Amino acid sequence: MLRLSKLTDYAVVVLVRLSEESGIQTSGGIAASTGVPEPTVAKVLKIMTSAGLVASQRGARGGYRLARPLATIPVAEVIIAIDGPIALTACVEHSTSVCDTSSLCPVKGRWDAVNTAILDALSTISLADMRPTAFFPLPAHHLPEKRDAVPTTASALTTAFLE
Amino acid sequence: MLRLSKLTDYAVVVLVRLSEESGIQTSGGIAASTGVPEPTVAKVLKIMTSAGLVASQRGARGGYRLARPLATIPVAEVIIAIDGPIALTACVEHSTSVCDTSSLCPVKGRWDAVNTAILDALSTISLADMRPTAFFPLPAHHLPEKRDAVPTTASALTTAFLE
DNA sequence: CCATTCAGGACCGCGCCAGTCCTGTTTTCG
DNA sequence: CGAAAACAGGACTGGCGCGGTCCTGAATGG
Numbered sequence: 001m002l003r004l005s006k007l008t009d010y011a012v013v014v015l016v017r018l019s020e021e022s023g024i025q026t027s028g029g030i031a032a033s034t035g036v037p038e039p040t041v042a043k044v045l046k047i048m049t050s051a052g053l054v055a056s057q058r059g060a061r062g063g064y065r066l067a068r069p070l071a072t073i074p075v076a077e078v079i080i081a082i083d084g085p086i087a088l089t090a091c092v093e094h095s096t097s098v099c100d101t102s103s104l105c106p107v108k109g110r111w112d113a114v115n116t117a118i119l120d121a122l123s124t125i126s127l128a129d130m131r132p133t134a135f136f137p138l139p140a141h142h143l144p145e146k147r148d149a150v151p152t153t154a155s156a157l158t159t160a161f162l163e
Numbered sequence: 164m165l166r167l168s169k170l171t172d173y174a175v176v177v178l179v180r181l182s183e184e185s186g187i188q189t190s191g192g193i194a195a196s197t198g199v200p201e202p203t204v205a206k207v208l209k210i211m212t213s214a215g216l217v218a219s220q221r222g223a224r225g226g227y228r229l230a231r232p233l234a235t236i237p238v239a240e241v242i243i244a245i246d247g248p249i250a251l252t253a254c255v256e257h258s259t260s261v262c263d264t265s266s267l268c269p270v271k272g273r274w275d276a277v278n279t280a281i282l283d284a285l286s287t288i289s290l291a292d293m294r295p296t297a298f299f300p301l302p303a304h305h306l307p308e309k310r311d312a313v314p315t316t317a318s319a320l321t322t323a324f325l326e
Numbered sequence: 327c328c329a330t331t332c333a334g335g336a337c338c339g340c341g342c343c344a345g346t347c348c349t350g351t352t353t354t355c356g
Numbered sequence: 357c358g359a360a361a362a363c364a365g366g367a368c369t370g371g372c373g374c375g376g377t378c379c380t381g382a383a384t385g386g
Contacts, residue, residue, distance in 0.1 A: 002242060002249050002281075004165050006375065009274075026331070039377055046333065059384020060330040075277055079165060086165050110293035111172075114238055117288060118165075121280035130273035168343065189362065202346055209364065222353020223361040 008082045010036050011044045015078065016131050018054065019070040024063035044082075051081035070131065076122035086122070088115050171245045173199050174207045178241065179294050181217060182233040187226035207245075214244035233294065239285035249285070251278050 017034050018025060027045050031038035045064050048054045055067045080086060088111055180197050181188060190208050194201035208227050211217045218230045243249060251274055 002167050004251050058332045062331045117284035121284045221363045225362045
């Protein structure tokens, strides 16, 4: 699958939405404007808060706001905040789970290179790169450069893999 | 989680093991030499066969052998063979599932860049790069070059993310 | 003092992967 | 020619984890 959790997808939606308003926003308001169910938005925002990506204000007239500019938040950070450290398999270093056949595992330690490569790719792309230009056409500052930072060299092989 | 299925992990083990013997090998033999349960090995090999990564010989004295050299098999191909096309979210192009809120989804189409970056990374690393050098020290042909192809530039940021 | 809003859990159902098994087909060997 | 060896291709099930909801408590503002 190599699929990330749905909550991560929601998190990106919510964070992007947060960036589109200067003031503070309630979880209910974000739910309304994004279409994501309110309890889910609340859950996402709580996680984002404890991860330090957004700042929260309790009490009446409270709400959430971004702790940092969108462009300084790599996708990797969002994924890690929700799903925990990126570890493709149990054999990867820093993994929480244990490899039961670690002593004779033939690929022991070899997934690390793969893991690092993926992490590197995810650290290159910021949330600002994922903002849809069509909906909110703003003076494109970072989008063009960052987009070029995404490797597009494997196009031929890549598209073949994508079926 | 961004975790790939256990079967994929097994597949790498099995394929590497296949490469370490010139002749044909039975699924039972591979199970014995790798420690992976035999039914699971059989399942993996059947998938690998239909994906064209290994060739099979039926009947008595039958078995499996690699269809191509290990160095020409990118990790991405193994992952795709087992888990299907790589699609991080439902919103990614070529994804099989449908995005229910596609029309007003704020990040519509934006995961594509992320997906492509990951796919590119996975296409760069071949199974030969994952062979443990400690166990079978052979004249290193492709290992050094390929290993350098794996981006190691994000080390500082990367290790920070890894918990 | 009350309404509002976040904090931090507990909780449950559903889907999906992992692992097994069974039946059929192909091939080799005695 | 028959029996054993080995792959082919499913069906089947159990467990685990995520998605989604809800509840109680704490903080804040009017």
